[in-house]
Amino acid sequence: MANYQFYRGTTLGTTLQETLDEMISRNQLTEQAASKVLSEFDRSINEALDKRIHKxxxxxxxxxxxxxxxxxxxxxxxxxxxxxxxxxxxxxxxxxxxxxxxxxxxxxxxxxxxxxxx
CATH class of the missing domain: 2.30.18.10 (Transcription factor IIA (TFIIA), beta-barrel domain)
Structure with a gap:
């Protein structure tokens, strides 16, 4: 299954993005690490919705x-x-x-x- 960035626009996704941006601005996280976190979020949310939602x-x-x-x-x-x-x-x-x-x-x-x- 491909991982799409559609769910980054949700409350959870925007909050994660804001937190990562803040951590980057404070030099607590590199942009490369933040990108990896967002990619993992994309993969996880798509997998969870595919496997756990049965309506x-x-x-x-x-x-x-x-x-x-x-x-x-x-x-x-x-x-x-x-x-x-x-x-x-x-x-x-x-x-x-x-x-x-x-x-x-x-x-x-x-x-x-x-x-x-x-």
């Missing part, structure tokens, strides 16, 4: 915009609804799936099996 998500809405560039799909839905469920939940009648709705959502995805961002 299925079904979404619907009005497709406003779609784009396929560099093997990455970007979809923008308006008036969307997202329904999530966990494995084993189907046909059991035990837990109620969570549903979210909203005015607009942007989905960025690609095929993790082909080594692309997921």
């Amino acid at each position: 299925k998500v079904h979404f619907s809405g009005k497709l406003n915009t779609y784009r396929f560039c560099d093997n990455v799909w970007t979809l923008i839905l308006q008036d969307y609804s997202i329904k999530e469920s966990t494995p084993g939940q189907h046909n059991t009648g035990t837990a109620t799936p969570q549903t979210s709705t909203g005015a607009k959502i942007k989905i960025v995805a690609c095929d993790a099996k082909s080594g692309q961002q997921s």
Whole structure:
């Protein structure tokens, strides 16, 4: 699986980047070491999401915009609804799936099996 930098934009990723920048400015860490830490973060977060998340998500809405560039799909839905469920939940009648709705959502995805961002 390829390691993408997509998750550096999350709260966790930006906080890590800020901390590394501060350590570099105080000469506590070299830029090369900080780059290695960020690469390990990219690898770890992608692996964790691939191996540990076992939810299925079904979404619907009005497709406003779609784009396929560099093997990455970007979809923008308006008036969307997202329904999530966990494995084993189907046909059991035990837990109620969570549903979210909203005015607009942007989905960025690609095929993790082909080594692309997921």
